[in-house]
Amino acid sequence: MARSFTEIVDFSKEEIWEVFALCERMKKGKIAPKPLAGKSVACIFTKESLRTRVSFEVGIYQLGGHALYITGPEIKLGQRESIADAARVLSRYVGMIIIRTYAHSDVTELARFASVPVVNGLTDMVHPCQVMGDYFTILEHKKKDVIKIAFLGDGNNVANSWLNLASRIPINLRIGTAESTPPNRAILDRAMKNKESKILITADPKEAVKDADVIYTDVWASMGQKDQLEEKAKLLNKFQVNTALLAGASSDCLVMHCLPAERGREITDEVMDGPHSVVFDEAENRLHIQKAIMTYLLEH
Numbered sequence: 001m002a003r004s005f006t007e008i009v010d011f012s013k014e015e016i017w018e019v020f021a022l023c024e025r026m027k028k029g030k031i032a033p034k035p036l037a038g039k040s041v042a043c044i045f046t047k048e049s050l051r052t053r054v055s056f057e058v059g060i061y062q063l064g065g066h067a068l069y070i071t072g073p074e075i076k077l078g079q080r081e082s083i084a085d086a087a088r089v090l091s092r093y094v095g096m097i098i099i100r101t102y103a104h105s106d107v108t109e110l111a112r113f114a115s116v117p118v119v120n121g122l123t124d125m126v127h128p129c130q131v132m133g134d135y136f137t138i139l140e141h142k143k144k145d146v147i148k149i150a151f152l153g154d155g156n157n158v159a160n161s162w163l164n165l166a167s168r169i170p171i172n173l174r175i176g177t178a179e180s181t182p183p184n185r186a187i188l189d190r191a192m193k194n195k196e197s198k199i200l201i202t203a204d205p206k207e208a209v210k211d212a213d214v215i216y217t218d219v220w221a222s223m224g225q226k227d228q229l230e231e232k233a234k235l236l237n238k239f240q241v242n243t244a245l246l247a248g249a250s251s252d253c254l255v256m257h258c259l260p261a262e263r264g265r266e267i268t269d270e271v272m273d274g275p276h277s278v279v280f281d282e283a284e285n286r287l288h289i290q291k292a293i294m295t296y297l298l299e300h
């Protein structure tokens with residue numbers, strides 16, 4: 001079994017900092033390794049994507065490799081054959097597997113039986129590359145030991161990844177969400193138990209954003225749950241990131257969104273296009289952090 005990245009807690013605290021350092025050097029162009037030279041990478045996407053697909057394909061090319069984009073209907077993961085067999089077959093052809101899909105257990109199963117690294121490009125449970133890139137973006141903008149991050153909205157895969165990062169490095173993390181849309185219980189319990197970070201779950205958006213260095217939001221209904229949008233919108237309406245809410249945060253707070261945004265729902269145009277927003281820096285940094293993650297996995 002090769003070293004994989006199925007969720008942030010697959011890396012130790014030290015490894016996370018090594019990946020950030022590698023990312024910084026790569027972004028500055030100080031190192032130009034080609035760890036994927038002569039190798040192909042299978043990029044399995046059973047859900048739609050703009051950023052993840054393009055940043056991985058571009059990153060794989062820049063690392064000397066070749067990306068194969070494979071969609072859900074072609075591969076029918078776990079249906080045409082077992083995930084274990086698909087993992088064994090793919091490992092005979094490619095040097096790495098990137099996967100975006102629904103069930104997180106499909107990714108861990110693939111990683112268990114693959115003899116090459118598997119990288120999670122989003123599941124219903126977590127979105128680890130996103131939050132690694134987002135924290136790197138914060139590090140570029142904020143020079144503080146412990147950042148106050150307020151995540152507002154659905155307790156979804158991105159919220160869960162923030163909790164996973166908080167399990168490993170110290171963050172003052174507040175999740176503002178409705179009582180019926182909480183993050184994953186086991187992930188929250190682990191983050192609480194690890195005591196690395198200060199964590200608060202609150203149904204009060206003002207409490208969540210008070211003096212925050214970063215306000216972060218995501219769509220209210222994730223891929224695969226779009227039929228729940230109107231129901232979730234009613235529950236999460238008060239967590240909209242708008243100018244009034246921003247007033248309670250630190251005056252130089254960053255506004256972040258993993259994108260794609262549903263403008264006018266979880267975030268207003270005014271805030272997303274305003275001076276606090278770093279949403280496109282985040283999108284760019286997906287490329288750099290994923291190159292660093294892929295390189296790290298191939299070298300360790």
Ligand code: CP
Binds near residue numbers: 051053122259260
């Ligand atoms: N943020 C993100 O993962 O975007 P895509 O869904 O477009 O890949």
Ligand code: NVA
Binds near residue numbers: 157219221222259
């Ligand atoms: N929570 C969102 C993130 C998209 C990048 C989703 O899963 O659709």
